[in-house]
Amino acid sequence: MKKTVHVIGAGAVGISCAIHLLSDGHNVVLLDREGPAAGASFGNAGAIVNGSCLPTATPGIVLSALKMLLNKGPLSIQAKHALSLTPWLLRFVNQSRETNYLNSAEHLIALTNHANSSWQRLLSNTPCQSLMVQNGWLRLFETTAAFDANLAARELMDQLQVPYQLLNQQEVRDLEPNLAPIFKHGFFQSDCHSINNPGRMLESLTDHFIALGGTFKQCNIQDIQIQNEQITLKTNQSDLSVEKIVLCTGAWSTQLTKGLNYRAPLAAERGYHMMLPATDAISRPVVNADRGFVICPMESGLRVTSQVELADVDAPADYQKIQSYLPDVQHMLPSIEPKIESCWMGPRPSFPDSLPVISQFSEHIYFAFGHQHLGLTLGPITGELIADLVAQRAPNIDLTPYRHDRF
Numbered sequence: 001m002k003k004t005v006h007v008i009g010a011g012a013v014g015i016s017c018a019i020h021l022l023s024d025g026h027n028v029v030l031l032d033r034e035g036p037a038a039g040a041s042f043g044n045a046g047a048i049v050n051g052s053c054l055p056t057a058t059p060g061i062v063l064s065a066l067k068m069l070l071n072k073g074p075l076s077i078q079a080k081h082a083l084s085l086t087p088w089l090l091r092f093v094n095q096s097r098e099t100n101y102l103n104s105a106e107h108l109i110a111l112t113n114h115a116n117s118s119w120q121r122l123l124s125n126t127p128c129q130s131l132m133v134q135n136g137w138l139r140l141f142e143t144t145a146a147f148d149a150n151l152a153a154r155e156l157m158d159q160l161q162v163p164y165q166l167l168n169q170q171e172v173r174d175l176e177p178n179l180a181p182i183f184k185h186g187f188f189q190s191d192c193h194s195i196n197n198p199g200r201m202l203e204s205l206t207d208h209f210i211a212l213g214g215t216f217k218q219c220n221i222q223d224i225q226i227q228n229e230q231i232t233l234k235t236n237q238s239d240l241s242v243e244k245i246v247l248c249t250g251a252w253s254t255q256l257t258k259g260l261n262y263r264a265p266l267a268a269e270r271g272y273h274m275m276l277p278a279t280d281a282i283s284r285p286v287v288n289a290d291r292g293f294v295i296c297p298m299e300s301g302l303r304v305t306s307q308v309e310l311a312d313v314d315a316p317a318d319y320q321k322i323q324s325y326l327p328d329v330q331h332m333l334p335s336i337e338p339k340i341e342s343c344w345m346g347p348r349p350s351f352p353d354s355l356p357v358i359s360q361f362s363e364h365i366y367f368a369f370g371h372q373h374l375g376l377t378l379g380p381i382t383g384e385l386i387a388d389l390v391a392q393r394a395p396n397i398d399l400t401p402y403r404h405d406r407f
């Protein structure tokens with residue numbers, strides 16, 4: 001029987017869930033305290049990395065993390081949050097053991113293998129199709145040491161049959177002629193796509209959802225309560241009695257599950273971007289593996305993304321480090337105008353095993369959060385899987401690895 005489903009959180013995950021639930025014939029109300037794409041989904045690098053399989057907790061991560069911390073690299077841990085992050089860090093280190101790492105890789109690719117096709121299905125019959133282009137995912141190495149450090153990732157991709165191409169210095173130049181000739185090695189996944197304005201894509205998809213009969217409501221949910229099997233959303237306005245909910249509030253999700261007595265090790269891996277003037281000097285997102293940042297040509301300018309800052313999700317942003325990458329970006333792409341137009345911070349919602357929760361929590365409550373560095377990639381497939389769960393249809397992916405009670 002068709003129900004009214006309230007989807008909480010209008011990021012890449014929530015909007016995808018809302019559209020797929022609506023397609024199934026449910027009444028759908030999408031709630032967000034700000035608007036579509038107000039969280040991490042707004043300012044990411046826009047890459048849809050089909051076949052991405054590398055969990056964040058890799059064997060040897062402890063040593064490389066220590067090096068990054070000591071060299072003031074892209075990783076940082078805010079000292080005042082270090083104690084509260086310790087349980088998450090311990091689980092994360094445990095996940096870097098070979099068997100755990102391989103398990104996560106297999107369960108990650110079971111989802112990311114559907115990235116391209118699920119995005120295409122989501123965008124079919126929408127006016128947003130031109131915002132997604134197949135231009136590949138390019139990772140470049142200035143030094144052979146950095147290229148060699150990437151060997152384990154390539155071996156994992158070989159094992160899981162993820163297609164990629166290795167490039168020499170000349171082939172890198174053929175692909176991106178305006179980059180400085182500093183890259184000795186390249187690594188290219190040509191089947192990946194990118195979205196050159198994730199914020200606008202998600203706003204357009206929300207408009208499409210509304211045009212199809214969905215409802216969007218701005219509303220800050222403060223708590224979720226259940227009494228006598230009735231779900232109540234406590235909001236900054238009036239309380240809402242609802243039939244079914246899907247919780248998609250990214251890195252804020254575990255703040256809202258306290259009323260359900262559900263706790264899980266979800267951390268905010270906060271990332272940053274700075275915007276420089278628009279340029280057509282590059283034609284795809286490019287990772288500088290040595291220096292740890294990505295440059296992405298967006299319709300609103302050149303976006304530079306970087307950093308994993310482990311801190312409280314709502315701690316104030318500090319834009320110093322992202323701004324300090326400006327000389328590195330100039331070194332890599334000499335033609336840019338070195339003018340920072342804006343900066344942004346967003347929290348990646350991450351579990352230690354790098355897998356999201358896509359799960360039915362109780363008869364009328366569903367969870368879809370924890371998509372770490374891949375929430376844009378995985379939003380549409382998550383929406384399909386949540387729609388399957390709500391419809392009690394057998395999904396075509398085994399959802400056991402993504403259960404909420406795996407911790």
Ligand SMILES: Cc1cc2nc3c(=O)[nH]c(=O)nc-3n(C[C@H](O)[C@H](O)[C@H](O)COP(=O)(O)OP(=O)(O)OC[C@H]3O[C@@H](n4cnc5c(N)ncnc54)[C@H](O)[C@@H]3O)c2cc1C
Pocket residue numbers: 008009010011012013014031032033034035036037038039040041042043044045046047048049219220221222248249250251252256270271272273305306345346347348349368369370371372373374375376377378
């Ligand atoms: C710098 C950076 C680069 C990235 N690059 C990529 C990339 O190239 N490719 C990729 O796939 N992924 C990338 N990611 C990761 C990706 O952005 C996230 O995984 C994804 O955005 C998470 O989506 P979400 O919908 O789960 O959460 P969010 O986008 O954070 O959305 C959560 C929503 O919930 C709302 N909300 C929260 N609390 C409440 C409440 N109490 N009441 C009502 N509403 C609430 C928020 O306003 C927000 O709109 C990147 C992330 C960062 C930070």
